[in-house]
Amino acid sequence: MSEVYDVVIVGGAAIGSSVACYLSGAEGFDGRVLVVERDPSYAQASTALSAASIRTQFSNAINVAISQYGAEVIRDFARCMASGEDAPDLNFHEGGYLYLAATPDQERTLRENHAVQRACGADVVLWSPEELAAAFPHLRTGDIRLASYGQSGEGWFDNTGLMNGFRNRARAQGVDYIRDEVTGLARAGSRITHVTLASGRRVSCGTLVNAAGPRAAQVARMAGLHIPVEPRKRTVFLYDCARSPEGSARVNHGRLPLMIDPSGVYCRPEGHYFMTQCPPEDDRAVDVGDFEPSHAEFEERIWPVLAARSEAFEAIKVIRSWAGHYAWNRLDQNMIVGPHPEVPNMLFANGFSGHGLQQAPATGRAIAELIVHGAYRTLDLSPLGVDRILTGTPFLEKNVI
Incomplete structure (x- = not known):
């Protein structure tokens, strides 16, 4: 039975x-x-x-709304999920996302996305290269046409x-x-x-x-x-840098955002270190048991991009790496x-x-x-x-x- x-x-x-x-x-x-x-x-x-x-920096209004609700829940998680003496604070760092556009197509996408985001009430601004350099002095911005920055409602958590x-x-x-x-x-x-x-x-x-x-x-x-x-594999690298730029921003109390380079490489602060990842060149389905990190991605693809984007990232060292799976909808x-x-x-x-x-x-x-x-x-x-x-x-x- x-x-x-x-x-x-x-x-x-x-x-x-x-x-x-x-x-x-x-x-x-x-x-x-x-x-x-x-x-x-x-x-x-x-x-x-x-x-x-x-x-909240999505191109579809429904995804913006989904994340706006998610941010509300994450901010208030300790109160909403309190059970007895357990009140799980998710330590939400609202560092924002920073998208960089270096081509006309990328710029057009940021502008189109921005119109959707603003219509949904997302706290996102577009910056010229000069405004970008003023906000984040460590970045090299000579190739940048436009930047999109989330001032609140974006970041990382537990x-x-x-x-x-x-x-x-x-x-x-x-x-x-x-x-x-x-x-x-x-x-x-x-x-x-x-x-x-x-x-x-x-x-x-x-x-x-x-x-x-x-x-x-x-x-x-x-x-x-x-x-x-x-399953699509993504390798995440945690790295240290000799001269960390964290604290150098002239917005958001000096905190750096999660930056998405025009190449697709992203990085963000993670405590005393930084976290980075890039889309694989050969992005195909993997076995559900394949969690072997793709170590070569850091030296061959990520580090050159980071070093070109910021002098602070010229001298960096991987602390550890791991691979996880996206549940990829083809x-x-x-x-x-x-x-x-x-x-x-x-x-x-x-x-x-x-x-x-x-x-x-x-x-x-x-x-x-x-x-x-x-x-x-x-x-x-x-x-x-x-x-x-x-x-x-x-x-x-x-x-x-």
Whole structure:
């Protein structure tokens, strides 16, 4: 005889735990919720290996709104997620994002994006090369045509703190977490009826939520469905520099932002050090178990760009490096959220393409609304639904990093 749950969530990192937290705390919901997590250490979870940042500088209004809500939650996380004596402060550094444009096309994109961002109320400004140099004197700006800077609502925060806060609150609200792996889904017509686990357990479910990160396509295939999500590797480097420019900014109390060079290389402060990454030249799907850092990227691609951009970055040394996975949506690099029309009780929360951590609060709230009310009540995420995947109609986002 199988166990019975109203909702089974596959994956318990930031997305899955956000869904569990919002759902179990929703007014009018009194169902049983089970989260199945294959590795509760989260050692290789995209959440734990993320650069843990949030921005409002998107090209689509819906993504701007998603991050605006995310920033609200992150700022107020300690109060919202307090449980007993535990009040998880995420140490939100609102250092901002700084996009640099060096070509006419890049400049045009920044201007077009800026119009969308300002219409949404985002606190973003455009700067000339002279204004950029005045704000951040350490930068070489001779090739720059335009800069876009987020003055508030952007920065970086405690990634595992966000996940653990959602998870702890969900547990306190009655959600069950188990260490196991989903190995099969039983489907009767247009519904998922049961989940089979590696341990041999069989769980009956009213609704299934796919929050499996880079493994999302595997879970979808168990139901005979397809989503274009695959693991793409990103190597992050932590480096020290002989003469740190942190503190030299003439804005934001001297703090430096997360800077995105026109080449695609980005860097930001991380305590006494700096964190950096770049898109791989050969950006293809990797095995879900491949976490070997691409060490050559630093010497061959990242360091030359950083050294050319700032004298302060000419003498730098890697302290450590690690690789994580983006759950990459091949169609348009935007999330896939909501029910599948062929299997309405299977809800997707996948394909975030590197934005999952910052979009976790809005996603958790949205999936909870769908389960409890059958529709979105706050932010309408229907443009990011499964229908566009089935028709091959991209909902494109520019400046994905």
